[in-house]
Amino acid sequence: xxxxxxxxxxxxxxxxxxxxxxxxxxxxxxxxxxxxxxxxxxxxxxxxxxxxxxxxxxxxxxxxxxxxxxxxxxxxxxxxxxxxxxxxxxxxxxxxxxxxxxxxxxxxxxxxxxxxxxxxxxxxxxxxxxxxxxxxxxxxxxxxxxxxxxxxxxxxxxxxxxxxxx
Numbered sequence: 001x002x003x004x005x006x007x008x009x010x011x012x013x014x015x016x017x018x019x020x021x022x023x024x025x026x027x028x029x030x031x032x033x034x035x036x037x038x039x040x041x042x043x044x045x046x047x048x049x050x051x052x053x054x055x056x057x058x059x060x061x062x063x064x065x066x067x068x069x070x071x072x073x074x075x076x077x078x079x080x081x082x083x084x085x086x087x088x089x090x091x092x093x094x095x096x097x098x099x100x101x102x103x104x105x106x107x108x109x110x111x112x113x114x115x116x117x118x119x120x121x122x123x124x125x126x127x128x129x130x131x132x133x134x135x136x137x138x139x140x141x142x143x144x145x146x147x148x149x150x151x152x153x154x155x156x157x158x159x160x161x162x163x164x165x166x
Contacts (some may be wrong), residue, residue, distance in 0.1 A: 004064065004114060006106035011078060013056060017058040019049050021074040023066070023096040032091070033129035034093070035152045039053070052079075066107055078107050080115055082125075088115065089125040090162070109165070112142060117163035121159040130156050132152050135158055 004011040014022075023079040025043045026038045040124035056060035060083055066075040076094040089109065094103055112124055126144055128135045136158070153158070 004107075004110050005069065006103075006110050009103055009106055009110075010067050010071055010072075011064040011107065011110070012067075014049065014052055014065045016049070016053070018065045019045065019072070022049070022077060025074065026075070027096065030093060030096050032144060033132040033135065033155060035127075035154060037154070055081075064111075066103070075103055078111060080111060080124075081114070083119060086120075086122045087125050087161075088119060088121055088132065089127065091127075100134065103134045104135065105141060106140050108162075109142055112162060113165045116166060121164055123163055125164050126160040127157055128160065130158060135159075 002013065003066045011155070014078070014106060019042075023042055025061040026045070028038060031038045039048060049063075052061065055117075056063060061124075062080040062083070064078040066078055067073060074095065075098050076092065080089060080092040081089045089152070090108060092104055092108060124153045125138045125147075127150060128139060130136075131166070139160035139162055144162040146158045148159040148161060149157065
């Protein structure tokens with residue numbers, strides 16, 4: 001899965017050249033609903049995205065950079081993890097200034113549709129913080145149902161199962 005497109009968003013595999021823009025968008029407000037904390041430096045972020053590249057090469061994970069289709073403006077990141085199993089996990093974040101405009105639903109639904117055909121999963125796992133209503137609505141609009149809960153030192157969350165799409 002090299003590239004994905006929605007009506008407004010172009011998604012392509014993450015590359016090191018995307019790291020500066022991604023790092024510039026990661027802040028406390030963006031990470032308030034994530035299990036992870038913002039990396040404290042570019043070097044700390046480098047260690048994270050280098051692991052992404054290793055996982056991509058191994059075929060266990062996909063990491064996409066999202067950009068506006070017309071301008072190429074950086075929007076965020078979209079991931080599909082644990083591809084070896086029949087329940088891959090979706091992760092997404094949208095830069096703070098671009099949230100609330102429907103990009104997340106476009107991106108996740110496009111990923112689910114394409115990955116459904118390619119990987120034939122039982123379902124997609126979509127972990128989300130209980131307090132993150134916009135992200136929970138994405139899962140619910142795609143037919144997701146809650147199959148579990150989780151707690152981290154930072155957030156309480158639920159895990160949705162999103163059914164495959166054709």
